[in-house]
Amino acid sequence: MTGTVFDIKEFSLHDGPGGRVTVFLKGCPLRCKWCHNPEGLKKESQLLVKTAQCTNCGLCKKGCHHLECQPFGRCIKVCPKNLVRICGTEYEAKDLANKILEYSDFFELNNGGVTFSGGEPLLQHEFVKEVCSHLENVHKAIQTSGYADEEVFKSTIKCFDYVMMDIKIADREKHREFTGVYNDVILKNFQFLKNSGIPYIIRVPLIPDITDTEENLKGISKIVGTSPVELLSYNQMAGAKYESVGMQYSLTNDKNKEPDLSIFKNAILSK
Amino acid sequence: MSKALLDYILKKEHHKFRINAPEFAEEYKEKGLSPIERMTDRFEKLCSLETPHFLPEEKICFVRTIKNIPDCFTEDEWAELKDKYFIHELGYLSNLSPDYEDIIKCGLLAKRETANEYQKRSIDAILGLVNRYKEEAIKEGKPEIARVLERVPAYGATSFIEALQSFRIVHFALWLEGNYHNTVGRLDKYMYPYLKADMEKGLYTEETALALVEDFFLSFNKDSDLYVGVQQGDNGQSLMLGGIDKDGNEVFNLLSKLCLQASKNLLLIDPKINLRVNKNTPVETYVLGSELTKAGLGFPQYSNDDVVIDGLVKLGYDREDACEYVTAACWEFIVPKVGADVANIGALNFPKVVDNALHKHLLTSETYDDFAKEVKKEINAECDIICGNLKDLWFVPSPFMSVMCNNDTIWNGGKYNNFGIHGTGVATGADSLAVIKKYVFEEKSISKEELLDAVDTNFENAPELLHKLRYEAPKMGNNIDFVDDIAVWLLDTFSDALKGRKNCRGGIYRAGTGSAMFYLWHANEIGASPDGRLKKEPFGTNFSASIFADIKGPLSVIKSFSKPHFENAINGGPLTLEFHNSMFKDEDSVEKVAMLVKSFVELGGHQLQLNAVNLETLKDAQAHPEKYQQLVVRIWGWSAYFVELDKEYQDHVMLRQEYTL
Numbered sequence: 001m002t003g004t005v006f007d008i009k010e011f012s013l014h015d016g017p018g019g020r021v022t023v024f025l026k027g028c029p030l031r032c033k034w035c036h037n038p039e040g041l042k043k044e045s046q047l048l049v050k051t052a053q054c055t056n057c058g059l060c061k062k063g064c065h066h067l068e069c070q071p072f073g074r075c076i077k078v079c080p081k082n083l084v085r086i087c088g089t090e091y092e093a094k095d096l097a098n099k100i101l102e103y104s105d106f107f108e109l110n111n112g113g114v115t116f117s118g119g120e121p122l123l124q125h126e127f128v129k130e131v132c133s134h135l136e137n138v139h140k141a142i143q144t145s146g147y148a149d150e151e152v153f154k155s156t157i158k159c160f161d162y163v164m165m166d167i168k169i170a171d172r173e174k175h176r177e178f179t180g181v182y183n184d185v186i187l188k189n190f191q192f193l194k195n196s197g198i199p200y201i202i203r204v205p206l207i208p209d210i211t212d213t214e215e216n217l218k219g220i221s222k223i224v225g226t227s228p229v230e231l232l233s234y235n236q237m238a239g240a241k242y243e244s245v246g247m248q249y250s251l252t253n254d255k256n257k258e259p260d261l262s263i264f265k266n267a268i269l270s271k
Numbered sequence: 272m273s274k275a276l277l278d279y280i281l282k283k284e285h286h287k288f289r290i291n292a293p294e295f296a297e298e299y300k301e302k303g304l305s306p307i308e309r310m311t312d313r314f315e316k317l318c319s320l321e322t323p324h325f326l327p328e329e330k331i332c333f334v335r336t337i338k339n340i341p342d343c344f345t346e347d348e349w350a351e352l353k354d355k356y357f358i359h360e361l362g363y364l365s366n367l368s369p370d371y372e373d374i375i376k377c378g379l380l381a382k383r384e385t386a387n388e389y390q391k392r393s394i395d396a397i398l399g400l401v402n403r404y405k406e407e408a409i410k411e412g413k414p415e416i417a418r419v420l421e422r423v424p425a426y427g428a429t430s431f432i433e434a435l436q437s438f439r440i441v442h443f444a445l446w447l448e449g450n451y452h453n454t455v456g457r458l459d460k461y462m463y464p465y466l467k468a469d470m471e472k473g474l475y476t477e478e479t480a481l482a483l484v485e486d487f488f489l490s491f492n493k494d495s496d497l498y499v500g501v502q503q504g505d506n507g508q509s510l511m512l513g514g515i516d517k518d519g520n521e522v523f524n525l526l527s528k529l530c531l532q533a534s535k536n537l538l539l540i541d542p543k544i545n546l547r548v549n550k551n552t553p554v555e556t557y558v559l560g561s562e563l564t565k566a567g568l569g570f571p572q573y574s575n576d577d578v579v580i581d582g583l584v585k586l587g588y589d590r591e592d593a594c595e596y597v598t599a600a601c602w603e604f605i606v607p608k609v610g611a612d613v614a615n616i617g618a619l620n621f622p623k624v625v626d627n628a629l630h631k632h633l634l635t636s637e638t639y640d641d642f643a644k645e646v647k648k649e650i651n652a653e654c655d656i657i658c659g660n661l662k663d664l665w666f667v668p669s670p671f672m673s674v675m676c677n678n679d680t681i682w683n684g685g686k687y688n689n690f691g692i693h694g695t696g697v698a699t700g701a702d703s704l705a706v707i708k709k710y711v712f713e714e715k716s717i718s719k720e721e722l723l724d725a726v727d728t729n730f731e732n733a734p735e736l737l738h739k740l741r742y743e744a745p746k747m748g749n750n751i752d753f754v755d756d757i758a759v760w761l762l763d764t765f766s767d768a769l770k771g772r773k774n775c776r777g778g779i780y781r782a783g784t785g786s787a788m789f790y791l792w793h794a795n796e797i798g799a800s801p802d803g804r805l806k807k808e809p810f811g812t813n814f815s816a817s818i819f820a821d822i823k824g825p826l827s828v829i830k831s832f833s834k835p836h837f838e839n840a841i842n843g844g845p846l847t848l849e850f851h852n853s854m855f856k857d858e859d860s861v862e863k864v865a866m867l868v869k870s871f872v873e874l875g876g877h878q879l880q881l882n883a884v885n886l887e888t889l890k891d892a893q894a895h896p897e898k899y900q901q902l903v904v905r906i907w908g909w910s911a912y913f914v915e916l917d918k919e920y921q922d923h924v925m926l927r928q929e930y931t932l
Contacts, residue, residue: 010824011867013860019867021826059734078734082742082821102750106826109870110863271856 002090003127006040006119008099014270015117016141016162019110021103023096025128026088028120030145031180032168034207036238039245040119045088047072048244053081060084087245093127097134104138113139113161122148125156132159143203145179146186146193153189154196163193163200164230168211170219178210187223194227201228206256208234217263229267231259272485272536273328280326280492281901288324288336292317296345307668309343311389314448314671318396321447323407325416326493330486331435332404332416333443335494340449343667356665357775359613363667364682365452366507366599366614368607369445369675372461375437378426382674389670390679397444397671398425431475434465435487441675446498448671452507452600455491455542456607459512459527466526477525484526484533491541500600501788502920504540504911507600513556514547514576517591522547523556531559535566540903540910544568545598548872549576557865564864564881565855569905572602572845573879575872579604582841582877586781588687601908602785602813602878603691603843608677611685612778613664614842617657618693618786620793621700621761622800622810624649629707629726629801633719639712646704647764654768654780657692662775688778691842694765695789696810698747698817701758702802706744709753722801729799729806741803741819748816749823750830759835766839783842784814784835784877787907791919809923812907813880815847818927825850825867833876845878846871847905849927852883880905889913889925 004026012022027043028035035041039048057080064075068086076084091099100114107113114135121128122144132140141162146153157163167183167190169175175183193200202224206212212234220229234256239249261267279285295316299309322336344352352358359365374382379394386394401420408417422429423437438458445453469475475483491508498506512530513523527546534544546560560571574596583593583604592606599605603614628645636642666682673681710717717736730737745754762782769780786793790810798806802817811818814832822828825848832846855861864881871879882905892899896914904913904924913921 008823010826011863013854013863019826019863019870064735077743078738080734080737080741082738103826105874106870109873110866 001127001130002092003096003124003131004043004045004088004090005096006037006087006089010103012115015115015143016113016164018112018139019106020112020115020141021100021106022115022117023100025116025118025121025124027123028118028145029123029147029181030120033178034205034210034234034238034251036235036241037119038242038247039087043123045086045090046245047074047076048085048087049074050083050244054083055081093130094134097131100131100135100138107138113141115141115143117143120145120147122152122156125152129156129159146189147181148185148189150185150188150192154192157193157196157198160198163198164203165190165193165200166203166205167220167223168205170216170223174216178207190223201230203230203232205232206234206259208252208254208256212256212259214260214263217259221264224264226265229264231261231267231269233269233271272482272489272533273330275327276329276486276489277537280489285324285326285334285493288322288334289338290320290336292320292337292339292341294341296342296348299343300345300348306343307389307670310448310668311392311670313341313343314393315396317447318400321400323400323404325408325411325413330416330432330483331439331490332408332420333439333490335443335447335497337447338497340447343449352665356663357661359616359664359666361451362665364450364669364672366454366603366605367450367611367672367676367681368454368456368597368599368605369441369672370608370677371438371441371456371675373608373677374424374441374675375434375461376427378424378437379441379674380425381427386674387670387679390674393448393671394674397440401425401440428465431462431465431469431480432483434462435483438462439487439490443494444671445675446494448669449667450669450672451498452500454507454597454599454605455510456597457511457514457522457595459524459530460516460522463524463526467524470525477529480525481529481532484529485537488530488533488537488539488542492539495541500909502906502911502917503915504906505600505909506541507909508542509545509598509600510542511545511547511597512571513552514574514596515549515580515594517594519594521551523552528559531563531571534568534570535563538566538568538901538903540568540912543909544570544572545574546571547574547576548868550873552869552872554862554865554869557868558862560868561855561861561865564883565852565861567852567883568903569880569882569910572598572908573868573872573881574598574602574604575875575877577872578837578875578877579841582838585838586689586779586841592686598843601787601843602845602880603783604841606687609686611676611681612687612689612691612781614691614781615693615785615787616661616690618695618789618793619650619653619657619765619782620695620789620796621765622696622703622804623793623797624653625700625703626797626800629703629723633707633711633723639708642707642712643704643760647768650761650764651768654692654765654772658769658772658774658780661690664775684776684778688774688776689781690774690778691781691783692769693783693785693787693789693842693844694762694840695786695793697758697761697784697814698820699800699802699804699810700761701747701754702744702817702820703800704757704761705746705754706740706801706803708757709744710740726799726801730803737803739803740801742821744802746802746817746820746822748820748828748831750827755831755834758831762835762840781842782840783844784837784840785842785844785908786810786813790907791923809926812847812923812927813844814878829867829871829874829876833871833874837875837877841877843878845880845908846876847880847882849882849884852885855883884924886925889921893918893921893925
């Protein structure tokens with residue numbers, strides 16, 4: 001079967017233990033206002049135009065005969081600076097696995113492995129599971145919002161050696177306000193993860209005045225108890241890619257508040 | 272470190288002591304003096320013109336007060352010499368790694384016993400200056416400095432501080448004699464016994480030893496603005512740390528660690544830190560290295576013992592000499608003490624040989640193999656020209672340098688007299704050949720005429736073709752065998768073309784992967800190239816991907832660039848990787864970078880230059896140089912203060928960053 005990938009990043013530093021390669025799967029059921037990968041939201045391939053360096057030469061708008069350009073109304077095969085691209089590549093599971101296996105020697109030398117991220121990788125869970133089935137000797141990690149059907153969550157995380165799961169907002173209504181969905185299923189899935197025996201970490205993105213409030217952090221602490229937690233400082237570049245996919249970023253570029261780590265039993269802060 | 276000394280040097284306050292030396296050449300010409308007589312006389316005169324000065328809180332003294340080194344020959348005489356001989360660069364000795372170890376251990380007076388007349392006069396001249404420094408020290412109430420100068424460099428050093436001071440004086444003397452790119456060699460190897468003995472006596476803690484090493488490092492920055500190469504900063508004060516000795520034992524020691532720390536603390540461009548590593552090097556060493564990389568100086572540059580030593584042995588170096596290898600000014604591998612290689616004497620322009628073959632033979636080649644044969648002939652022809660020009664090499668004889676090299680005729684050659692030839696633009700050459708192979712001969716989707724026309728018109732009427740060749744064609748750096756194999760073939764062909772040739776000093780030729788400044792110069796020798804590189808666009812620096820190539824990431828780059836058979840192309844020239852400085856923000860990331868370097872070594876890469884940079888900072892520095900006086904960037908084999916560079920070099924550094932991984 002096939003899946004849609006929007007990026008494969010070599011040597012990603014914050015996606016799990018050791019030297020890693022991260023596969024970003026396209027499509028996400030959440031709409032977090034602070035999402036820094038807006039090109040990962042839609043499941044379908046889409047046009048991505050890096051406008052900052054564009055000189056408006058007009059070549060891409062002249063019209064062309066390439067089949068692959070037709071859906072986008074722009075020519076993707078002519079920009080002198082390669083600023084007009086299609087975001088989203090379809091892979092056969094086996095082909096993607098082979099691509100990952102090319103890095104096997106690095107994984108071994110760097111105590112690393114592959115990380116599936118997104119988007120929300122669980123949205124393409126069948127594909128992810130099939131890719132994993134070809135990666136027996138590779139350390140596999142997943143970054144997930146935890147927002148998936150319970151059976152899907154259970155059967156997928158079993159394929160992994162390490163799970164990085166977000167708990168962004170404790171309050172049910174606020175979760176819906178800022179991410180577009182309720183957190184009920186996420187909290188259920190967390191309970192399963194906690195008892196699964198699979199090594200994991202809970203990640204909390206610190207978004208100014210939304211998730212970094214004392215109230216929210218206390219709420220999350222209550223949910224996670226002694227589970228390991230990583231608080232992720234707000235990425236002030238989060239809005240950088242919105243323009244290239246024709247969207248607008250609605251949050252500020254301010255820094256998050258310095259969190260009080262003592263709220264948690266077992267937390268670290270990543271800058 | 273002494274903050275007062277650092278500030279004093281940064282504010283260039285010691286420049287006020289500087290005077291101009293008069294010209295001597297006309298007088299020498301009139302008197303009809305021999306070259307060696309001129310060199311000796313000039314050194315004596317310059318030593319006597321020097322005035323002793325001590326900088327605030329300085330423990331290691333000697334500061335240059337003579338701004339210029341007047342030439343030994345008039346312009347007419349140089350013209351005559353150039354008619355008669357091949358003159359390399361400035362004509363004076365450079366890029367050697369002298370025997371500091373022996374001088375520090377035995378002292379100059381011991382050397383004097385076996386010295387010739389000119390060497391004796393040179394030794395006396397520098398010792399005369401040392402004596403005046405000593406008297407001044409006594410006069411200014413600096414008995415500790417006076418005591419050290421009483422001993423060194425006349426006699427062998429008996430302590431760490433004496434050893435450092437002895438080095439400083441002889442290194443100073445080498446520059447004053449008019450030699451340049453005077454490298455530092457394996458400082459941690461020859462200097463450590465003194466530190467170790469002093470520490471055993473309880474004279475230093477790690478902390479106080481570090482402070483002294485920092486003060487010592489400051490001494491490399493007092494006069495370095497007077498050592499100008501192609502650009503300010505290109506001065507060749509390269510220092511080599513770590514690696515194995517001739518018995519295979521690891522050299523890396525406490526002093527190696529202190530040197531890495533001192534460089535990180537000082538954030539100055541001298542000395543230039545190199546680190547030798549091998550498959551047994553522990554992760555902790557790479558972590559120390561990565562912490563220095565994080566500081567943004569472009570240090571350390573790594574060399575892989577496992578590849579370099581075997582490569583040098585294969586070229587005919589004795590193993591025990593090969594085990595001692597260091598780098599010349601930039602990255603050329605040379606042997607200290609006994610080597611007299613000229614490691615940067617010429618350069619092959621890979622894209623140009625491809626361009627020659629393209630214009631002369633593409634239309635008549637029926638297969639890619641036919642065409643590749645023509646490229647091979649062009650490489651041979653180019654090597655014929657390069658080597659053919661290198662006849663009757665002559666250097667101005669330097670008596671003091673010869674004292675330091677255990678050889679009174681170093682200018683006529685040493686134990687090793689090999690010539691190094693750089694190879695510029697390997698990636699551009701390989702990418703261009705890949706386009707020809709794939710599209711012209713295999714897929715036949717581009718006609719020969721179409722390609723030639725596009726290249727000759729700088730792709731002006733072929734935007735779609737430009738896009739295809741520039742961004743869709745396979746590029747070296749993405750771990751694609753199709754193109755990487757061509758790069759391997761290019762380097763093999765280059766080294767084969769040099770094989771068997773004898774140079775004019777009885778040595779051989781060594782093929783290399785460096786570019787030096789040729790990445791700019793050579794790029795202007797051709798127009799656009801088949802890989803979609805436009806006219807006037809530079810090549811990548813040294814051994815790196817083409818600068819516009821869409822690269823997957825550092826892992827693919829490392830894989831691509833560790834494929835060549837480096838044992839056949841071991842003149843030196845590093846793979847250059849540039850990381851955004853935000854990648855080094857936490858300890859975990861520094862450790863991951865360290866592991867990445869370790870992987871590079873284990874995969875068989877030969878040399879690695881790793882830079883931490885921030886394009887936004889560079890842009891701001893170009894606009895507001897006054898705010899960034901100390902901002903350091905790596906150029907091709909050396910680091911420089913960004914604001915002191917010509918705009919051309921600043922722009923290239925910035926262009927590289929746009930494609931930062």
